[in-house]
């Protein structure tokens with residue numbers, strides 16, 4: 001296994017892997033054992049962040065950082081972020097998903113799971129202190145407003161928004177929803193990159209902004 005161009009991420013020449021001392025698979029991903037390390041395969045079909053990396057993502061500020069993750073679900077992508085980052089706060093609204101996320105957090109020492117609605121950043125401010133990165137993957141019609149609200153409230157160095165265009169407006173073409181969302185985001189942030197990740201995740205874009 002070799003270091004990839006993304007800090008904290010490894011490659012066998014084809015796919016990406018994150019390195020951990022935990023031997024168990026989180027969601028059925030393949031694990032390669034080398035010495036005291038376990039390398040967890042990070043498939044682009046299962047994670048929008050991996051999809052963006054496979055499609056040439058340039059910004060990757062996760063190593064040694066504190067990440068506020070909105071829409072943590074059962075922790076598929078979050079588990080890889082936890083392998084790379086110092087600390088991850090996982091916000092999730094579904095109690096069923098939260099159950100699995102708590103199970104994951106119990107086995108690791110850098111995940112703080114929080115059962116909350118990401119629409120109200122002030123509600124988890126008691127737990128979340130100075131995140132370096134906000135990563136959002138929330139399937140809601142108002143996902144852009146949720147992202148802006150959290151970015152303004154926590155003021156991190158980077159924001160990653162996984163835009164699900166169909167949830168915003170099913171009747172519009174994905175590229176038109178992107179155009180509208182981009183305009184709204186540009187009123188608040190500098191857009192660093194936009195990657196169309198539809199090859200792996202239908203009608204999705206990965207957007208990286210800098211406040």
Ligand SMILES: C[S@@+](CC[C@H](N)C(=O)[O-])C[C@H]1O[C@@H](n2cnc3c(N)ncnc32)[C@H](O)[C@@H]1O
Nearest residue numbers: 071072073076077092093094117118137138139
């Ligand atoms: C597409 S899934 C996230 C997948 C996950 N990011 C991954 O890659 O492993 C979207 C998640 O957002 C959660 N969600 C939806 N609305 C939310 C809200 N207002 N606040 C927090 N979580 C929300 C859903 O319950 C769901 O688990």
